[in-house]
Amino acid sequence: MNPPAHEFVPFRPLPLPDAELRYAHGPGSHPHQGVPTGEIFAFDIEDSRIYPGTTRRIWVHNSADHDARTAAPVMIFNDGWWYLDPNGEVRAGIVLDNLIAQERLPGVVSVFVDPGVFPDRPDAKNRNAEYDADDARYADFLQQEVLPRVAARRMLTDDPGQIGICGGSSGGNAAFTAAWRRPDFVRRVIAFNSSFAQMPGGNPYPARIANEERRPLRVFLHAAHRDLHWNEPEENWFAESLETAAALLRRGYDLRLVVGDGGHSPNHGGVLLPDALSWLWR
Numbered sequence: 399m400n401p402p403a404h405e406f407v408p409f410r411p412l413p414l415p416d417a418e419l420r421y422a423h424g425p426g427s428h429p430h431q432g433v434p435t436g437e438i439f440a441f442d443i444e445d446s447r448i449y450p451g452t453t454r455r456i457w458v459h460n461s462a463d464h465d466a467r468t469a470a471p472v473m474i475f476n477d478g479w480w481y482l483d484p485n486g487e488v489r490a491g492i493v494l495d496n497l498i499a500q501e502r503l504p505g506v507v508s509v510f511v512d513p514g515v516f517p518d519r520p521d522a523k524n525r526n527a528e529y530d531a532d533d534a535r536y537a538d539f540l541q542q543e544v545l546p547r548v549a550a551r552r553m554l555t556d557d558p559g560q561i562g563i564c565g566g567s568s569g570g571n572a573a574f575t576a577a578w579r580r581p582d583f584v585r586r587v588i589a590f591n592s593s594f595a596q597m598p599g600g601n602p603y604p605a606r607i608a609n610e611e612r613r614p615l616r617v618f619l620h621a622a623h624r625d626l627h628w629n630e631p632e633e634n635w636f637a638e639s640l641e642t643a644a645a646l647l648r649r650g651y652d653l654r655l656v657v658g659d660g661g662h663s664p665n666h667g668g669v670l671l672p673d674a675l676s677w678l679w680r
Contacts, residue, residue, distance in 0.1 A: 412659075413659050416659070418660070420660065420663075421658065422669070424669065424672065425496075426493055426497065426673075427489050427492060427493055427668065428492065433496055433499045434462030434463070435495055436491065436494060436498070438457055438459050439551070440456060440457045441455070441458075442456070448535055448538055448539040451516055452514030452516055452524050453514065453515060453517055454513065455512050456478065456511055456547070457510040458507065458551075458552070459491050459494055459508040459509075461495075461505040461507070462498070463505050464505045464552070466552070466553060468553065469556075470504075470507040471504050471506045471507070471557075471560040471562075471679075472506060472509065472554050472561045473507075473508040473563070473675070474509045474544075474561070474562065474584070475508060475511065475563075475564050475565070476511060476513070476563070477513065477525075478510035478511050478512040479512060480664070482510045486664075486668070487663075487664040488667065490508065490564075491508075493671050496672065497676060502672075502675075503679050507552050507554060509540075509544060509545070511540065513529065514528060525568060526568055529569055529572035530568050530571050530596060530598065531575070533579065534575075534579035536572050537575070537576035537580035537584065540563075540584075541583050558583050559614070561583065561584045561585065562584065562587065562588070562678055562679070563587055563588070564588035566590035566592075566667050570589035570590055570591060570593065571593055571594060571596075573589050574587055574594075574617070577613070578613060578615075581613040585615050585616065586615075586616050587617045587618065587678075588620075588671075589617070589619050590620040590666075591625060591635070591666075592619070592638075592639055592642070593626075594635070594638040594642055595626075595634060595638045596635075600633075601641070601642065604642055607645035607646055607651075608645050608648065608649065616651075617651060617652065617653050618653075618677055619646075619654070619656070620639075620655075620656045620658065620667050620674075621655070621658075622636065622657075622658050622659070622660050622663070624659065624661040625661060625662050626661075635662065640657075654674075654677050656670060
């Protein structure tokens with residue numbers, strides 16, 4: 399009997415510890431001839447009850463092979479257009495088209511949600527108030543105000559095990575908090591470069607994960623070695639991500655942790671997205 403074949407990765411020297419280091423996007427992040435392109439439509443929410451006074455745009459990526467008669471799994475992306483932009487660092491629409499064509503991902507309906515803004519205020523952005531909050535409001539907003547408007551046009555699942563959420567920086571906080579607070583709604587999480595350290599009162603998750611009831615979550619965490627305050631004793635964004643990951647591992651969560659070089663940037667998370675989604679939906 400022949401031994402199983404293994405894929406070997408060529409040796410590469412470790413990069414210099416440079417916060418400006420960049421990773422190159424792989425083939426999964428580039429468009430390819432013959433890959434069907436998903437349909438994208440958009441709408442605005444200007445009458446939120448949970449975040450009154452805010453407006454925002456939502457984009458919906460519908461996979462090319464979606465069967466309108468079947469309730470589709472759902473993938474939510476925070477920082478909507480920033481993640482969908484085909485010329486940006488993440489390029490999620492391109493990634494989704496490639497993965498679905500390769501059958502590495504089911505035919506998800508993906509919902510890209512911009513953070514709210516107050517159009518009549520000088521301090522218009524509501525992003526940190528929504529994403530860093532230590533409560534269930536953002537998950538409630540997604541479930542009660544966003545997905546019903548998508549479901550009016552596309553049949554969606556209500557199985558929490560078939561709903562995922564992705565975000566980076568404070569959007570990573572929002573993704574993890576939504577699943578932690580509302581595992582009855584969403585259970586698959588991708589969090590890139592989370593800013594757990596800047597949540598009100600600091601990162602609550604190592605203690606909560608250790609002491610609270612275990613949630614049925616699957617979590618992909620990414621951390622950058624040169625994230626903010628990486629070598630300082632307080633508000634160390636890199637250390638807080640590692641401590642959250644360690645707490646999840648000690649409790650036996652379904653976790654994938656990837657640590658990269660570079661600083662607080664969407665670059666590495668964007669490069670990782672094809673593999674992160676494949677792992678999350680395996």
